[in-house]
Amino acid sequence: MKRVLTVLALLIIALAVGVGVYLYSKQPIRQGQVELRNLQGSVTVRYDERGVPHLRAENETDLYRALGYVHAQDRLFQMEAIRRLARGELAQVLGPKLLDTDKLFRSLRIRERADRYVAALDRQSPAWKALQAYLDGINQYQDSHAAPVEFDVLGISKRPFTAEDSISVAGYMAYSFAAAFRTEPLMTYVRDQLGADYLNIFDLDWQPNGVLAKTHSQPGVALAASDWKDLNALARLTEQALADNGLPQFEGSNAWAIAGNRSKSGKPLLAGDPHIRFSVPSVWYEAQLSAPGFELYGHHQALVPFAFLGHNLDFGWSLTMFQNDDLDLIAEKVNPDNPNQVWYRGQWVDLLNTEQQIAVKGQAPVTLTLRQSPHGPIINDALGTAAGKTPVAMWWAFLETPNPILEGFYQLNRADTLAKARAAAAKVQAPGLNIVYANAKGDIGWWASALLPKRPAGVKPGFILDGSSNQPDKEGFYPFSANPQEENPARGYIVSANFQPVSPTGMEIPGYYNLADRGQQLNRQLSDKNVKWDNEANQQLQLGTTTAYGPRLLAPLLPVLREVVSDPDERKLLEQLALWPGDYPLDSISATLFNQFLFNLTDATLRDELGNDFFETLLSTRVIDAALPRLAASADSPWWDNRATPAKETRADTVKVAWQASIAHLKTTLGADSAQWLWGKAHTLTHGHPLGTQKPLERVFNVGPFEAPGTHEVPNNLSAKIGPAPWPVTYGPSTRRLIDFADAAHSLTINPVGQSGVPFDRHYEDQAEAYIDGMYVQAHFSDEEVTANTRSTLKLLPAR
Known part of the structure; x- marks a missing residue:
């Protein structure tokens, strides 16, 4: 027995040692010396207490090569996963369940656009040389180190990263902004199948001349029941392709700049917190880059060498999403005698057909036939082609504009004047971004960056367009001067929060904008002339959990609720709700009750008309946020009637049903005692890793859950989808940054999880608790402070 136990103990020790050695081989190396090919001189990388690298090189090319190396150390799997998603190559490592996602991304033609884009780049430009050096650094790391754990689990083979991969990631970014896939089929269905009265709550003009014909005997395009089914399937696929893969999706954002005459320090302040789907690792990789003539503390995205957020002692900028509609869906009219032809400008035109092979793990490759009309790629081919279906x-602007986005961000990383920042912003054409800028000289500015198409008069691109008409035609693009923008406004501040912006020409800019409530809340506080702003006050602004949305939606319903709610305990909850200011601290009961009621009200009014599939699509769009307050205020809306019953329900009838369902669900889910219905218990954040969707791997790779304050469309925009309690948070501030240009060396920041994406690394989740608690950390900038906070030093030397 002793021998058996001894052998068993030795086996356990050997296994533990083996696992330890294996995991240790996957960890980043942040101490010592490493030789790199193609370096002209040595590069010093000092890692601070959060694992942020501070790189100092003798020239910019060495600097970007070193950045690629250290970025890969911490984020190689993220780089691999995001390029595979963008290029439609996930099924090769994740199997048949990702085949539809791959088909979708192949149908987007990001691969082909990336190939053409890279072929046209100037090989002598500084931006190209920087990109090549950065990719070389990534590839040198990959070639010389053990593959990440995820590579081993999924059976991923190493292969070089290319410029085409980097541009494909830019395409993924542009796609993740595009709300048209989810919204346009839905709005067209409401318009054409339900009618004008049902469209009213969405605040969209009724365009009877734009209705897609319902029969082939009418002119225009016919959409059959199978077409509506496929369009909704496409809408759901475009949502799930982002939600299911643990990768960042760009959703919204806050940013503001405050002029020196409104600040305590007398210098401009800059604040920003882009709203992005939470993931492990988080989207941003912080790094300080230093070389003769160049200094920047930046936040970088995987496979992109230039910071998308950044600052130094002289200037800085943040981003929000413009959310202009840069993608049109177009229903083509098919020749009844030739299914490979569509009607275009007065004649039948052949579709172009190409085939691609998609590698699928565990089975034979799948052939995907892609078709293209003169208007663009046939996007519903992602679902498979079938005779009789409407193409x-x-x-999409990403496919159709020059879009020198790499050059734009290369220049923005060096834009120490308003003029330079404006010129850089003009080069960002897709996706549309708001660039909010400030500098130590005293300037603040904002530019809505996109190349905006000229559509024919009267065309409403929020609906599917008729390909047999001139609706899809583009008459060129507007000049950048017509884009919304401001420089040094008299009011002394600029705020950008995804609300609809105004062009200096007054022209309409179609888009899928967020409600104004969040921007209005920020604007109310920033406009207070009695406040002299500093970073402490800006922290409170970023962490705010209040807007007027909840009380605004409830106002017309409170009299109705008082009529239909009779239970004394429920009446007490109702009166508490009537006094609720619309805030979302962890201990709020009214916030929990309101959000449950919001779902049940939505469910009781809209599901019966839309059906389950389109209803779920609606919940993933931005138009639902604007529709619900309008619905609440419209006592005669046809949505109140439940089509599933013979009676005609009134607003009071449906509100009563929604209230009762809300109370019942909260009692079942959170307990009979309403004192336990605390927002923090029902609203939680878990940072999900791509492998964390599989049990029991979630215990190893995911981070959380944490009780989360805030909610959808408050400044601290920790958002969960409309639905029944509990509510898992899906997206929110991807970082929080605050810079006072009187002391830009002491900016504030935070990462939602940690700097590293390597499981079991000490920086994998070391900021997660501080983030959810609303804490900030100081970003080290000066050489003295970097030295004082250095925990390890890595020396990169030219290979001998």
Whole structure:
């Protein structure tokens, strides 16, 4: 027995040692010396207490090569996963369940656009040389180190990263902004199948001349029941392709700049917190880059060498999403005698057909036939082609504009004047971004960056367009001067929060904008002339959990609720709700009750008309946020009637049903005692890793859960989808940054999880608790402070 136990103990020790050695081989190396090919001189990388690298090189090319190396150390799997998603190559490592996602991304034609884009780049430009050096650094790391754990689990083979991969990631970014896939089929269905009265709550003009014909005997395009089913399937696929893969999706954002005459320090202040789907690792990789003539503390995205957020002692900028509609869906009219032809400008035109092979783990490759009309790629081919189905083409600015986005961000990383920042912003054409800028000289500015198409008069691109008409035509693009923008406004501040912006020409800019409530809340506070702003006050602004949305929606319903709610305990909850200011601290009961009621009200009014599939699609769009307050205020809306019953329900009837369902669900889910219905218990954040969707791997790779304050469309925009309690948070501030240009060396920041994406690394989740608690950390900038806070030093030397 002793021998058996001894052998068993030795086996356990050997296994533990083996696992330890294996995991240790996967960890980043942040101490010592490493030789790199193609370096002209040595590069010093000092890692601070959060694992942020501070790189100092003798020239910019060495600097970017070193950045690629250290970025890969911490984020190689993220780089691999995001390029595979963008290029439609996930099924090769994740199997048949990702085949539809791959088909979707192949149908977007990001791969082909990336190939053409890279072929046209100037090989002598500084931006190209920087990109090549950065990719070389990534590839040198990959070639010389053990593959990440995720590579081993999924059976991923190493292969070089290329410029085409980097541009494909830019395409993924542009796609993740595009709300058209989810919204346009839905709005067209409401318009054409339900009618004008049902469209009213969405605040969209009724365009009877734009209705897609319902029969082939009418002119225009016919959409059959199978087409609506496929369009909704496409809408759901475009949502799930982002939600299911543990990768960042760009959703919204806050940013503001405050002029020196409104600040305590007398210098401009800059604040920003882009709203992005939470993931492990988080989207941003912090790094300080230093070389003769160049200094920047930046936040970088995987496979992109230039910071998308950044600052130094002289200037800085943040981003929000413009959310302009840069993607049109177009229903093509098919020749009844030739299914490979569509009607275009007065004649039948052949579709172009190509085939691609998609590698699928565990089975034979799948052939995907892709078609293209003169309007663009046929996007519903992602669902498979079938005779008689209406082809739906896609016009997308990412495919159709020059879009020198790499050059734009290369220049923005060096834009120490308003003029330079403006010129850089003009080069960002897709996706549309708001660039909010400030500098130590005293300037503040904002530019809505996009190349905006000229559509024919009267065309409403929020609906599927008729390909047999001139609706999809583009008459060129507006000049950048017509884009919304401001420089040094008299009011002394600029705020950008995804609300609809105004062009200096007054022209309409179609888009899928967020409600104004969040921006109005920020604007109310920033406009207070009695406040002299500093970073402490800006922290409170970023962490705010209040807007007027909840009380605004409830106002017309409170009299109705008082009529239909009779239970004394429920009446007490109702009166508490009537006094609720619309805030979302962890201990709020009214916030929990309101959000449950919001779902049940939505469910009781809209599901019966839309059906389950389109209803779920609606919950993933931005238009639902604007529709619900309008619905609440419209006592005669046809949505109140439940089509599933013979009676005609009134608003009071449906509100009563929603209230009772809300109370019942909260009692079942959170307990009979309403004192336990605390927001923090029902609203939680878990940072999900791509492998964390599989049990029991979630215990190893995911981070959380944490009780989360805030909610959808408050400044601290920790958002969960409309639904029944409990509410898992899906997206929110991807970082929080605050800079006072009187002391830009002491900016504030935070990462939602940690700097490293390597499981079991000490920086994998070391900021997660501080983030959810609303804490900030200081970003080290000066050489003295970097030295004082250095925990390890890595020396990169030219290979001998």
